Amino acid sequence: MSSPARVPRRLSFLPFRGSSAVAEGQLTWAMMRGPAWRRLLPDVYVHRDGYRADDHRMWCEAVALRLPPGAAVAGRSAAYLWGADLLDLTAPVTVLLPRTARMRPHPRVRIVRSVLPDTDRTRFAGLPVTTALRTAFDLGRQPARTDALVAVDALLNRRVVKLTDLRAYAAARSGWPGTRLLREVLALAEPLSESPMETRLRLLLLDAGLGPLVAQHDVLDARGRFVGRVDLAWPARRVAVEYDGDHHRERTHFRQDVARLNALRAAGWLVLRFTADDVLRHPRATVALVRQALAERAAAPRRH
Structure with missing residues (x-):
């Protein structure tokens, strides 16, 4: 043998x-x-x-071997490398090519052409990639508005980009395509947003006129002791809204949530919880429930 x-x-x-x-x-x-x-x-x-068919990092490694000089992994693929996972499993690798560069098309590659100065390229984990700042700038200019905000929030939350730096970077490139959308996104951006669905829920409520609201608010009891942190809050009315992801269904997490919600209720807070289905498929009903809770709390006498 x-x-x-x-x-x-x-x-x-x-x-x-x-x-x-x-x-x-x-x-x-x-x-x-x-x-x-x-x-x-x-x-x-x-x-x-x-080989893993759904391993985007593997595909980034492969595509990087074919990149012409001056090009870089970019867009959502770059965001993925920077730690913000905004991809579905079958997404092609996005690459940014200088306008004069050439690269053979392939189903696993999405080619974007733009000005790409050396200052906007770096190497991350051995791969040529757009800087985190350029990545956020590019994704924040791409419609739809909600997707642009989700991407910017995710990169801000990973702390690879600062909001002040991104605003300054965008101001210096005000004539680039999509910067009008980016300005709107930057006015709504929230570095404390911890997930894409949390960003979507927050934007839904803001668009419904239910702002201002506070992200990742620490709730204290009457003695000033920490009770819990809520995703979105109206502190003056002691109303909170949270996104309930799949991890909340795990037994250990579920038990912790029950104890936490009981403590928040004892502190006088009303907490509404929503799923992805509520946000994406039933936005009007979601807004109506939050609006009703805020109205009821505004009319009710304050507990002491």
Whole structure:
């Protein structure tokens, strides 16, 4: 029985250029046609043990090997590398190319062309990527408005971008396409927003005229002791709104939530909780419930 071919360590988990592996004597073209290797892009391969169809980082690694000089991973793909996951599992890798650069189209690549100075490019985890500031600037200019705000909030929350820096960066590029939308997004941006759905819920309430509201508000009891932190709040009326994600359904988290909600109620707070279905499919009913709660609290005598 023949022993399995030895896999060079450098090629065991990361994508690589097939022509380079052959030139260096690590593999042959015949070997790469075998079952141990997966072809991702023209001349780009990965070992089967390193292949994950829905691994966006793997696809970024692969696409980066094909980028022409001066180009970079950008958009939602760059945001993903910076720690803000705004992608679905089948999304192609977004790349930003200088207008004179050339790159062969591919279903796994979304090509965007724009001015890309060296100051807007960096290397992150070994990959050429737009800076976090340029990434936020680009995503904040792309419709729809809600998606633009979700992206900017996510990058601000990851603390890879500061709101003051982004405003200054945008002001210096006021003539670029989409900056009118970006100005509106920056006026609504909230670095404390902890999830895309929380941003969507907050924008829904603001658009309904239910602002101003406070994100990530710390609730204290009558003695000044910490009771809990709520996603969105109207402190003067002691009304809070929270987004209830799937993690709240885990047994341990559920028990903690029950104790927390009881403590908030004892402190005089009314907490409304909404799911993604409420926000995306039943926005009018969601707004109506919040509006009613605020109206009731405004009319009720304040507890002491």
